[in-house]
Amino acid sequence: MQFDNRFAGRKAIVTGGAAGIGKAVAARIRAEGGSVSLWDADPKALEAARAEMGGAHGRLVDVSDPAQVEAAMAESLAALGGLDVLVCSAGITGPNATVRDYPIEAWQRVIDVNLNGLFYCNRAAVPAMQKTGYGRIVNVASVAGKEGNPNASAYSTSKAGVIGFTKSLGKELAASDIRVNCVTPAAVKTAIFAQMTQQFIDYMLSKIPAGRFGGIDEVTSLICWLASEEASFSTGAVFDISGGRATY
Numbered sequence: 064m065q066f067d068n069r070f071a072g073r074k075a076i077v078t079g080g081a082a083g084i085g086k087a088v089a090a091r092i093r094a095e096g097g098s099v100s101l102w103d104a105d106p107k108a109l110e111a112a113r114a115e116m117g118g119a120h121g122r123l124v125d126v127s128d129p130a131q132v133e134a135a136m137a138e139s140l141a142a143l144g145g146l147d148v149l150v151c152s153a154g155i156t157g158p159n160a161t162v163r164d165y166p167i168e169a170w171q172r173v174i175d176v177n178l179n180g181l182f183y184c185n186r187a188a189v190p191a192m193q194k195t196g197y198g199r200i201v202n203v204a205s206v207a208g209k210e211g212n213p214n215a216s217a218y219s220t221s222k223a224g225v226i227g228f229t230k231s232l233g234k235e236l237a238a239s240d241i242r243v244n245c246v247t248p249a250a251v252k253t254a255i256f257a258q259m260t261q262q263f264i265d266y267m268l269s270k271i272p273a274g275r276f277g278g279i280d281e282v283t284s285l286i287c288w289l290a291s292e293e294a295s296f297s298t299g300a301v302f303d304i305s306g307g308r309a310t311y
């Protein structure tokens with residue numbers, strides 16, 4: 064479902080905006096009247112997404128590099144003329160392996176992208192939002208951060224970190240109209256599945272009482288509500304979208 068002009072005049076940055084959930088969120092914000100800057104580390108996917116979205120602003124950025132994030136923020140602020148919305152969807156799964164065999168470099172990369180990178184993006188966005196006193200930040204965590212998926216320790220840990228970080232920043236900014244929330248989806252079929260083993264994908268599906276994967280549109284709807292003016296009294300909160308999997 065799409066709303067008329069819910070994001071009219073709103074300026075948004077979407078990390079991981081070239082694919083999957085981030086791309087769908089960016090397209091919905093544009094379709095509802097907002098302007099968007101897509102941040103992504105994949106040049107081909109970024110160009111394709113920009114073309115699909117009628118030449119939307121895009122920036123090649125590896126969110127795990129704070130200097131790149133700072134430079135991208137300056138460029139996007141100039142291109143958009145300010146910032147109202149940040150959606151952090153950039154993420155990787157890392158390999159599926161037991162902790163005793165988990166490659167240390169892979170662990171560090173997952174934490175760098177999913178947690179440290181998200182911190183750099185949130186950190187860079189806050190001053191821009193404080194200029195107007197309005198902002199909506201939506202961080203994409205995962206049900207893995209609440210429950211802990213076996214053979215995905217780095218990913219589960221990074222997403223648990225995103226939950227804790229979101230709760231902290233939400234409280235820091237609660238007295239202003241800057242809202243900071245996160246979503247915790249169960250598995251949604253996107254290109255990210257290519258990073259996991261089939262056995263792990265089967266495991267994730269088996270844990271969802273609804274008996275199916277989530278839809279990109281379903282997750283997009285929740286994120287876009289949290290990114291809109293309507294989400295005015297929720298902050299530092301964790302929003303479930305897991306087909307009944309999450310128990311809290």
Ligand SMILES: NC(=O)c1ccc[n+]([C@@H]2O[C@H](COP(=O)([O-])OP(=O)(O)OC[C@H]3O[C@@H](n4cnc5c(N)ncnc54)[C@H](O)[C@@H]3O)[C@@H](O)[C@H]2O)c1
Pocket residue numbers: 078079080081082083084085102103104105108124125126127151152153154155176180203204205206247248249250251252253254255
């Ligand atoms: N799909 C799922 O099952 C699922 C479930 C729960 C949470 N999530 C989370 O949702 C978010 C989006 O996942 P998706 O399913 O759309 O995956 P996806 O792979 O389709 O999209 C992720 C995008 O992030 C980009 N990216 C990766 N590393 C980056 C980096 N260092 N800097 C900038 N961009 C980078 C990729 O190039 C890609 O375009 C991720 O944070 C993921 O952990 C996904």
